[in-house]
Amino acid sequence: MATTSLGSFSGWTQLLRMIQRRDRWVMPAWIIGVTMFCAGFVPAMPSIAGSSDEMGILGELMKNPAMVAMCGLIYGSEVTLSIIYSQMMMVWSALVVAVMNILIVIRHTRTDEDEGRLEVIRALPTGRLANLGAVSVLMVYINVVVFLACGFFMGVFNVESFTVRGCLLYSAALATCGLFFAALTMVIVQIAHSSREAMGISTGLLGFFYILRAYGDVSSETLAVISPLGLIQRTYCFYEDRLMPVVILVSLSLVLMGLGFALSSLRDLGQGLLPNLGRARAHAPRTLSGEWGLTWRLTRSTILAWSATVFISAAAYGSVMGEMEDFVMSNPLYQQMMGIGANEKDITGPVVTMLVLIMGIIGTIPVLTTVFKLRSEEVQGRLDYVLGKSVSRWRLFIGYAGLAVIVSAVMLVLTAAGFWVVIQSVMTEPVSTPLIAKVAFNYFPALFAFGGLGLFLVGYAKKYTWVGWTYLVVSFLMTYMGSMMGLPRWAERLTPFGLLQRWPSEPFSWWPWIGLMVAGIVLGVLGALGFRRRDILT
């Protein structure tokens, strides 16, 4: 048995100072970013729903099971701004805080170990638990700072219904949730074999807890409470203000940290305690052959993740269609945003268009990541190897291009399917299927053209892939905020999504549709020609 005495920790203060020095820019950036996310929207709350009418409708909107699953619980005897905030933001803020904790812990434990830095430290007169001790103290410290910063910012704007007590409890819940995931990660880094594996397990568990909570919040209180993400909402901030969940999470964190120390003294540096799982694949499966098989293998997890995101988001939007229409009808700001005239009665069309538009822009992200994967493979120096085999640049390029076209179509099909499935069951007057399908069809050329732009950049201007992302962000801002900011319609037409007619509010036209398809093809072909001619360089 390894002896665990205080001597095992000797030297931890120096190590802590070293970590602080290494991360003197990273830490403040994390803390500021996290605080902004957790508390930054508080002052904006009154403008989202100021009047009690709007609040009532928003409350109804949020009670929808899909919203509860996505965001969290809505509680209390009456709807207040702070309770809406707690529902919309708490779970997501907790996710952000948890990710920060996971990343920092892995960075200072397993990554250091994998890269041999910890070995150097062990050779110095430091105890074998000194590093983990330093990291524990660091994580407590960071989460306390997050608690103070977040609590302060939530309270300082003095927004109606945001009580001091509630704000402090809210941020304490977030911080202890963060500490819990830090402690959990300290255990995981002991059992995993590498920092990559530790990252996979930690984020996987986080995802699992999110889903457990989503399911639990809708249908089982017990399951929801088992998930730390569900547990923190049971503080019922701004309503009953219960401290118990915070106490439970702090105790669990301490237990996990103790477990982490125990496991750490049991194992050797560089080793993991898990048996070697799922790594027995000594041969490639059939699907992994040829350049296209490789392309699919490298992109599939991203594409599948985005597909699920798009489908679930579309379904979630679909489930609130009815409430959304009521909400839009009562809120002139939103009407203006969606270009709906004040007297218009039937707003189903415009609402569907707006939703497809947003989902289309989100769906463009995997189109661009697919296309840019070709460039990132090149930058990582792996294309050398592939092209050193009997692989033509043309076929390689076509593989990525073809996949991007498929992804474009799939994202819109999933958007339409997500809406359709839910709308059929939720709406009293179902939206007609052709309407949804046509709206989705209408926006296909926009995704297609973005794919073409990406291919062009990869082939001809490999250093400028950021242009594609910037243009997408601009497109989003122009179409989403354009009319709100009073931009004329022609300005919106400078982006692919704005160029297309807003059918059915505007009459459908083939010109922009075909124009964008042609632009996409031309850009793609130019990209291919460029890619075939140029050097493959990192």
Place this chain on the structure above:
Amino acid sequence: MSEMTISMNGITKDFGRVHALTGVDLEVGPGEIYGFIGPNGAGKSTTIRILLGILKADSGQAQLFGKDVWSDAVDIHQKVSYVPGDVNLWPSLTGGEVIDLFVRLKKTGDQRYRKELIEKFDFDPTRKCGTYSKGNRQKVALIAAFSTDADVYILDEPTSGLDPLMEMVFRECVRKVAAEGKTVFLSSHILSEVEQLCTRLSIIRQGKIVDTGSLREMQHLTRNQVHVEATGDLGGLKTLEGVHDLSLHDGEAEFHLDNDHTAGVMAFLATQGATRLVSTPPTLEELFMSHYEA
């Protein structure tokens, strides 16, 4: 139609203002184990990447099997096995998957020695590439390269991450394919490796080929290290032509001797009653250094 397996003619390549290669000529015949040595940044990898059609030469011709390396790359690569200098693999794939993938991408379908090589290189193919050390990533590339049939093996510093035992396995592999009549093009800055394996070699420095030939030819052009003991007076060596870096102790002398002045010096030593004479040809290292200092 060239008889040569590899031929390069006046290949030039600039990266912006950096002149990576200037007028590189290379001729490698079938069945040769050809060494390509030079210090870091000399242009070895650039040359090889041009040979593989990954980079496009600014001017000059490069051919493999008499075909243009740029326009016929896909065809050519069916008969080429390549091990790059920096082996970057996909962290999410296992070593075994990558080996299979590489073999399949070559489209020759043949995978004769996979198992045998995995054992010889003492390699665990079931782990994700993200967890492999540099040496292990190199093994993936080497196993993939040697387990398939090829006519030419192009290896860019293939042993830079291997331990001495694995270097031996590597040399065994090279000798084996050479015995089957295959061509091997081996870039390296580890001179002993080239010295042990290669029949002919080129030395590249700052993008220019500074010397080409067999090791013996090169040694002929330079000086031998001579150690001599004699009963007479060796002081006369000072005045002889072809003697350099002379150091004298009582009855012993140590110097470098130009090969083409051997006869004169021998005649002198005979008159001084030489009792012991040791002459060592320059190692590749010394050859290399002589070019390096030039």
